[in-house]
Amino acid sequence: MPAETAQQRRVLIIDDEEIVRDSVSTYLEDSGFVVYQAGDGRDGLSRFYEVTPDVVLLDLRMPRMDGLEVLAAIAGQLDRIPVIVVTGAGVLQDAVAALRLGAFDFVTKPIVDMAVLEHAIRRALEHTRLLEENRRYQAHLEDEIGSRTRDLHRRTEELLVANAELTKEMAIREKTAAALRQSEARLAEIVSIFEGFIYTCDSDFCLDFVNRKLADHVGDDVAGKRCHVVLYGLDQPCPWCRHSDVFKGQAARTEFYNEKDGRWYDAVQSPMFGSEGQVRNLQAVVLDISDRKATEDWLRQRETQLSEKNRRLKSSMRTASRFGHIIGKSRPMQEVYENILKAAESNAHVIIYGQSGTGKELVAKTIHDLSDRGSKNFVTVHCGAIPDSLIESEFFGYRKGAFSGADQDKPGYLDAADGGTLFMDEVGELNLSMQVKLLRAIEGGGYTPIGSSIVKQADIRIVAATNRNLRQRLESGHFRKDFYYRIHILPITLPALSSRKEDIPLLVNHFVSDFPHGDKLPVVPQRIITAMQRYDWPGNIRELQNSVHRYITLGEIDFLDLPPTTDEPPPAIRPDPPPGLPDRFDQPLSQAVSNFEKQYIEHLLQENHWHRSRVAELLGIDRRTLFRKMKAYGL
Numbered sequence: 001m002p003a004e005t006a007q008q009r010r011v012l013i014i015d016d017e018e019i020v021r022d023s024v025s026t027y028l029e030d031s032g033f034v035v036y037q038a039g040d041g042r043d044g045l046s047r048f049y050e051v052t053p054d055v056v057l058l059d060l061r062m063p064r065m066d067g068l069e070v071l072a073a074i075a076g077q078l079d080r081i082p083v084i085v086v087t088g089a090g091v092l093q094d095a096v097a098a099l100r101l102g103a104f105d106f107v108t109k110p111i112v113d114m115a116v117l118e119h120a121i122r123r124a125l126e127h128t129r130l131l132e133e134n135r136r137y138q139a140h141l142e143d144e145i146g147s148r149t150r151d152l153h154r155r156t157e158e159l160l161v162a163n164a165e166l167t168k169e170m171a172i173r174e175k176t177a178a179a180l181r182q183s184e185a186r187l188a189e190i191v192s193i194f195e196g197f198i199y200t201c202d203s204d205f206c207l208d209f210v211n212r213k214l215a216d217h218v219g220d221d222v223a224g225k226r227c228h229v230v231l232y233g234l235d236q237p238c239p240w241c242r243h244s245d246v247f248k249g250q251a252a253r254t255e256f257y258n259e260k261d262g263r264w265y266d267a268v269q270s271p272m273f274g275s276e277g278q279v280r281n282l283q284a285v286v287l288d289i290s291d292r293k294a295t296e297d298w299l300r301q302r303e304t305q306l307s308e309k310n311r312r313l314k315s316s317m318r319t320a321s322r323f324g325h326i327i328g329k330s331r332p333m334q335e336v337y338e339n340i341l342k343a344a345e346s347n348a349h350v351i352i353y354g355q356s357g358t359g360k361e362l363v364a365k366t367i368h369d370l371s372d373r374g375s376k377n378f379v380t381v382h383c384g385a386i387p388d389s390l391i392e393s394e395f396f397g398y399r400k401g402a403f404s405g406a407d408q409d410k411p412g413y414l415d416a417a418d419g420g421t422l423f424m425d426e427v428g429e430l431n432l433s434m435q436v437k438l439l440r441a442i443e444g445g446g447y448t449p450i451g452s453s454i455v456k457q458a459d460i461r462i463v464a465a466t467n468r469n470l471r472q473r474l475e476s477g478h479f480r481k482d483f484y485y486r487i488h489i490l491p492i493t494l495p496a497l498s499s500r501k502e503d504i505p506l507l508v509n510h511f512v513s514d515f516p517h518g519d520k521l522p523v524v525p526q527r528i529i530t531a532m533q534r535y536d537w538p539g540n541i542r543e544l545q546n547s548v549h550r551y552i553t554l555g556e557i558d559f560l561d562l563p564p565t566t567d568e569p570p571p572a573i574r575p576d577p578p579p580g581l582p583d584r585f586d587q588p589l590s591q592a593v594s595n596f597e598k599q600y601i602e603h604l605l606q607e608n609h610w611h612r613s614r615v616a617e618l619l620g621i622d623r624r625t626l627f628r629k630m631k632a633y634g635l
């Protein structure tokens with residue numbers, strides 16, 4: 001294989017004439033070519049694939065495989081490896097056939113002028129170079145076009161996406177703008193048909209907008225004029241105007257009377273903010289509320305009239321000598337009646353002070369009956385009679401299973417008194433922990449039945465009563481200050497019977513006529529009444545009531561100091577204790593024991609001027625037990 005350099009061109013000569021091959025080879029090698037040879041078509045073909053020449057000189061007439069066959073075999077390579085057919089001058093049609101098959105050129109044998117051949121070779125090489133260059137350029141061009149086309153596609157894609165986004169956004173904007181236009185139109189319509197006045201003004205009170213209604217009122221030409229001048233005929237800003245608050249960013253509402261037209265208005269002034277959050281303008285919406293005001297005035301007057309009427313009605317229960325079931329015409333009782341009326345009209349808690357038997361419960365019930373709560377429950381609690389261990393369950397109730405024996409839910413006093421009145425007799429006896437819980441309940445914090453986790457609420461009015469000095473209980477720490485001040489809102493003090501003895505005849509008559517068939521009984525003699533008026537009645541009206549009942553049933557009274565009389569037989573006076581045995585032996589033992597117990601307790605109470613602590617001590621029982629028994633026996 002000949003040695004070659006990178007710049008050297010390679011020529012393959014396929015020719016069966018050795019002499020031609022050698023002479024051409026010699027010439028071409030001298031001209032700088034590298035030459036390869038093959039003696040027939042078949043060898044030539046294999047050399048072709050072996051050396052991949054730059055140009056082929058191909059004889060057409062050769063043994064084994066002629067030049068046309070070789071051309072046909074390498075037809076696919078002819079655009080890169082040009083073939084110059086070397087043929088005899090007599091077979092030019094072969095040369096034409098070879099050119100048709102893709103040969104680049106032909107030279108005729110014998111080759112007379114090697115320079116012609118070299119020229120043909122160099123032309124072929126130049127042609128191939130140009131072709132190659134062209135191919136490369138084309139490839140580069142295609143690459144370029146491809147990349148630009150891809151670029152273009154990408155940008156087109158991007159544009160399409162951007163376009164779609166834009167279209168979407170435009171559609172949204174269009175929709176928003178349409179909605180805005182619609183709501184603006186609606187707002188404008190509302191503003192135009194709004195019955196009140198709407199205007200806006202700047203920080204110098206200069207108007208820049210008024211609605212139709214206001215324009216009809218003050219004229220169209222108001223822009224730049226001061227609102228207080230145009231609207232209200234004032235030189236100075238209106239006294240009710242909250243202009244400075246509004247320009248600090250706060251809305252304000254005011255009702256005012258306009259002297260100019262003699263009407264009442266309700267004005268809502270609010271700030272209108274600029275794009276940077278600063279208050280730009282004041283907007284005022286002003287409604288004529290004169291009709292509403294007139295109605296309110298009418299209602300207020302009517303309420304006053306009604307409450308006056310109500311008061312008169314309630315007072316009509318009151319005669320010179322009684323107030324409902326309460327008997328008495330004395331001065332102190334007149335004051336009590338006034339206080340009862342006041343308490344009935346209010347919803348505040350009440351505390352009634354008075355000695356035992358002065359009628360505290362009766363007064364409490366009267367207040368309840370006359371109050372708005374009259375149709376609801378009046379629940380009486382004798383605070384002194386409830387053992388501490390039961391007090392919470394009694395007040396708040398309990399759930400089934402809360403403790404042994406709680407076999408069903410039980411409501412407490414608060415449940416029963418919801419909407420009505422809770423009368424707390426002997427409130428001074430209430431323990432401190434219960435005071436706290438009750439205070440919470442009446443202040444809206446609710447209460448929880450034992451065994452439950454649900455906090456309940458009850459709307460309760462407390463009317464408390466006591467015959468003890470609550471201030472002393474406060475100082476000794478037995479009564480909580482907060483609870484005291486909560487219930488000590490409307491205090492009522494009931495006079496002792498000894499301080500209103502002029503009421504005794506009325507009371508006696510009342511108790512007689514209240515007795516079964518009392519209207520058929522003879523009038524109580526004056527001397528007994530006089531005697532009764534001399535007595536001090538430490539047990540107060542309860543004691544008087546019991547004495548009258550005993551007088552009616554037994555024909556005797558049981559207090560000392562009865563003056564002698566001539567015109568009437570004196571009633572049997574029985575200062576002695578009751579006999580040890582009853583005068584009847586026809587009743588069951590339990591009844592007889594009860595009767596005895598009642599008489600025994602009553603006697604001790606009378607003897608000790610109804611001092612219950614002392615009586616409890618004498619009986620060897622605690623105060624609570626005594627209270628319970630007195631209640632049970634109606635003492």
Ligand SMILES: Nc1ncnc2c1ncn2[C@@H]1O[C@H](COP(=O)(O)OP(=O)(O)OP(=O)(O)O)[C@@H](O)[C@H]1O
Nearest residue numbers: 325326327328355356357358359360361362541542
């Ligand atoms: N002014 C009165 N008119 C008619 N009855 C009265 C009057 N005051 C009291 N009573 C009667 O006297 C009895 C005792 O009254 P009440 O129970 O209201 O007294 P109290 O002050 O609550 O007694 P205590 O402090 O012992 O509970 C009741 O039967 C009551 O009806």
